[in-house]
Amino acid sequence: MEFEEDDSVVLHDKHSEFDGETGTITQVVETMFGDATYTVSFEDGQEVGISADQLDPAGDADDVDEE
Secondary structure, rough: OOOOOOOEEEOOEEEEEOOOOOOEEEEEEEOOOEEEEEEEEEEOOOEEEEEHHHHHEEEOHHHHOOO
């Protein structure tokens, strides 16, 4: 899946302190192989060089546990 700037996404990277958090794509960089890597900003920082397979679109409000 491809993403664009300002898309809201969830990061899945067990080595990242932002694993499972929702952030916003702030930059899309195309590699020399034609793939894209993403910079994702979170409330407490950002991750650079994230591949599309590490991201999922952020879900609707229905996906949030509201108790």
